[in-house]
Amino acid sequence: MAGFPIKYATRIKTLPPYLFAAIDEMKQKAIARGVDIINLGIGDPDLPTPKPIIDALSRAAADPKNHQYPSYEGMLSFRKAVADWYRRRFNVTLDPASEVLTLIGSKEGIGHIPLAFVDRGDVVLVPSPGYPVYPVATSFAGGKAHLMPLTKKTGFLPDLKAIPARVAKKARLMFLNSPNNPTSVVMSKDYFQQAIAFAQKYKIIVCHDAAYSEIFYDGRRPASFLEVEGAKEVGIEFHSLSKTYNMTGWRIGFAVGNKQVLNGLLKIKSNLDSGCFQAVQEAGIAALQLDESVTDGLRKIYQERRDVLVPGLKQLGLEVDAPPAAFYVWVKVPKGYKSASFTAHLLEKAGIVTTPGNGFGAPGEGYVRMTVCTTKERLAEAVERIKKAGW
Numbered sequence: 480m481a482g483f484p485i486k487y488a489t490r491i492k493t494l495p496p497y498l499f500a501a502i503d504e505m506k507q508k509a510i511a512r513g514v515d516i517i518n519l520g521i522g523d524p525d526l527p528t529p530k531p532i533i534d535a536l537s538r539a540a541a542d543p544k545n546h547q548y549p550s551y552e553g554m555l556s557f558r559k560a561v562a563d564w565y566r567r568r569f570n571v572t573l574d575p576a577s578e579v580l581t582l583i584g585s586k587e588g589i590g591h592i593p594l595a596f597v598d599r600g601d602v603v604l605v606p607s608p609g610y611p612v613y614p615v616a617t618s619f620a621g622g623k624a625h626l627m628p629l630t631k632k633t634g635f636l637p638d639l640k641a642i643p644a645r646v647a648k649k650a651r652l653m654f655l656n657s658p659n660n661p662t663s664v665v666m667s668k669d670y671f672q673q674a675i676a677f678a679q680k681y682k683i684i685v686c687h688d689a690a691y692s693e694i695f696y697d698g699r700r701p702a703s704f705l706e707v708e709g710a711k712e713v714g715i716e717f718h719s720l721s722k723t724y725n726m727t728g729w730r731i732g733f734a735v736g737n738k739q740v741l742n743g744l745l746k747i748k749s750n751l752d753s754g755c756f757q758a759v760q761e762a763g764i765a766a767l768q769l770d771e772s773v774t775d776g777l778r779k780i781y782q783e784r785r786d787v788l789v790p791g792l793k794q795l796g797l798e799v800d801a802p803p804a805a806f807y808v809w810v811k812v813p814k815g816y817k818s819a820s821f822t823a824h825l826l827e828k829a830g831i832v833t834t835p836g837n838g839f840g841a842p843g844e845g846y847v848r849m850t851v852c853t854t855k856e857r858l859a860e861a862v863e864r865i866k867k868a869g870w
């Protein structure tokens with residue numbers, strides 16, 4: 480029987496081109512040639528999940544009461560553990576029943592929230608370079624992403640004054656992300672305050688993505704958006720156990736803050752998914768109750784790695800700042816290169832995989848992103864290889 484031409488929906492056909500495809504192909508070819516690749520492209524912790532979390536999962540997985548559908552909004556015990564953690568970590572008070580929502584990873588919540596608040600033609604303010612889910616989820620919901628460029632000139636913070644009033648008036652959501660992927664820049668409480676005033680003025684819901692709040696250096700803890708007065712009136716904060724506890728594969732996160740906003744997200748979720756496996760939520764409780772020494776230990780490892788990679792790159796003459804948080808290093812490409820050509824150069828001549836900055840949005844052109852999700856020894860070798868390769 481003859482087939483018929485399979486036609487994709489416009490929302491799929493208009494997805495931005497997959498900029499990493501070319502890099503992937505080059506990487507596969509290099510591996511086939513026997514090149515010992517150093518992968519500084521992945522934003523995924525290389526260390527294992529702490530044992531108490533795994534033990535909690537094992538116990539909970541064996542209990543038949545966890546084998547049925549979980550509740551849509553998440554177990555109250557998990558949401559209580561989140562509220563306790565927020566009080567300990569940020570001195571923020573949350574009502575577990577109405578101000579905390581369990582997510583199947585924070586990407587799930589970020590991807591779904593535009594469906595709850597964005598109508599066709601509405602605007603969503605999106606930092607760029609940034610996490611690609613913000614603009615794609617916007618477009619899936621029929622909205623239009625207005626990019627807020629993160630440039631050296633504005634300290635890699637969105638310039639709220641540069642957003643035209645006619646755009647702001649049509650905006651329903653604003654995504655913010657601190658500590659930032661891919662620049663690693665941290666927003667101050669003062670900046671959050673400005674964002675809240677802007678959101679109040681134009682009636683925009685703020686969605687702050689705090690996935691990296693616990694990966695910080697030199698003892699300087701990033702603030703929660705919810706620490707700032709008025710935050711709960713205008714928005715929510717997305718959070719994840721993925722990066723904090725090396726749990727990217729487990730799929731658990733949460734959203735906290737404005738209860739009406741969370742309710743909108745829950746309405747969408749309850750029609751699309753059936754909640755997060757209870758055994759994983761039990762493991763999440765164990766994670767959130769871990770002694771601070773566990774996360775201190777992880778931060779120490781990342782900081783040691785950062786302190787190998789960044790001074791090494793600087794010594795070679797590359798323009799790069801030591802990140803105050805997150806596991807990303809945002810490197811300016813040398814003169815004569817673009818993001819794509821420098822990425823290709825590092826792969827071909829040094830066997831190092833990096834991510835081209837423009838893959839996170841056009842304003843990321845001129846940069847590559849490196850991660851410290853590999854050992855100090857490998858990072859030192861990466862620096863040596865770049866030195867040998869030159870540019």
Ligand SMILES: *Cc1c(COP(=O)(O)O)cnc(C)c1O
Binds near residue numbers: 583718727730732
């Ligand atoms: C990794 C990441 C997330 C989400 O991770 P989940 O595993 O879905 O919780 C969210 N935002 C940013 C910016 C990230 O880098």
